[in-house]
Amino acid sequence: MLNERVDTIDSYFTKVSSINTISNWLFVLSIVCSFAVFFSSDITWLNSTLNIVFIVVTVLYVVVSNWVSLFLLRNAQSKRRVHLLSNSFGIKLDDEETYRYYNNPQSPSVIRLGVNVFENTLFTLRVTEEMAKRERVKSILYLFVLLVLILIRKTDLDLIAIVAQTVFTTGLITNWIKLELLRISSDRLLVEFRQLFLTAESNINNKVKTLILSLVFRYESSVASMGVHLSSKIFHKLNSEVTAEWETIKRNIFSSVE
Template sequence: MTRKDPIGPEFYVPLGTAEKVSDVAFYLAAALSIIVLLVDKTTQPKLYQAIQATFALAVIGVFVCGIVIRTYFAARAHSGRIADFVSNAFSVPLVASPSEGYYNTSANDPFLRIGASVLENTLFTKSIVAKMLYFERSRIGIYVFVWLWAVLYRATDLDLLTVAAQVLFSEQLLSRWVRMEWLRSRVERLYDDLYALIQSNSDITSKEFRARVVEGLIRYETSKAQAGLSLSSRVFHKMNADLSQKWQSLSGQLGIAPSKSPGP
């Protein structure tokens, strides 16, 4: 089966680019906030003013990027993906160019297709986020250790400590790690719930099964939206083959007939 995913290049690639721009602006602002403390404004007033102006522009850039990402790029990407998801489940073209071979199940019942697709998505998401957390935990651990050492070391300048605290407790560092841990935990629970639901329920036409499947879809999508995180494409491509093989085995155990295309 041919695999085509127009949603990724059209919506998620611009989202990834916007997030990279936001990260660059953040780290530039963080670096300038420290550099400005090391410049003597009495002996080098022009350099000091230039750094201050650049720092102000970087801070504004971080703010603008955050607003644009949340209200436009992320919202547009999530809307496009869920529309494509529903199109696949009910075989109704809700988007101009629906994906082909992206969802690895050929179940005929639309609600079973939804349940199987969300289960596959949770398998990929929880595994990728868990892998991303190896780096994230190490990075946060180093930052926290250095900051605490600086706090306990009495010779550390108070202004430098304040700047370091602002960087550490920012949206891009400590908050990102907390949201990543929350998303991993949330998706892992949903994965277990959906697996148990599909495994134990023989009547896929019952109202209870369909209601729980829809509830699972809503839980998954709202969890992603609340976390506000994009999965690493590098980690995805690295783990894709193993996760696709694991999904083939898992779907076989559940009696879901998957297609032979790669995972999402």
């Protein structure tokens, strides 16, 4: 039992995942309702009922999705940042308990903070790479359908409007772009972290510490500004593989960095 990983902060992200699942289903239901409204235009009573359902579902989707992004996710990320500082500097800043979330031997210091965020960057990159595969397919599929409908001259303009609304006003494309930006940012930061620690070796002076803090702030700013909820399912799926990759990085880079 002592060797098992403990992370009470994960419960906050689990809640985000659960509510986000509800948001996704509301999104799908809103699409179904919008098409149902279009194809039931000849049946007055059914069309009116479906319009009401569509409005209710759309409002619920907006409320729930914004609740996730503006409150639940920010709170979970804030808890994670507090723990990052607690672990990096050996100071208990809250009552959360974590064990084996970070696996770095450096003593409490700016160096440990940098190494911890280096590890976070690796995991963020690998998870966003996997998430982006699905988001690309989904977004490109919607755009392709929209393009086909536009090219078919006999397509009803109302139907094109429904698909266009789905693509451009529900955050579908925006969320994909944010995910890609976070992936690209994490990739760049990973390279910069590696280069910094490789060139610093054991000579960790104030200049190196300042550069470490700069990279740390850039990473946290990217995560906060993009507001991307990293999939817990993908994280746990990749955990052992990425952990092994991180252990290899540590052996190659941090043997002389203390």
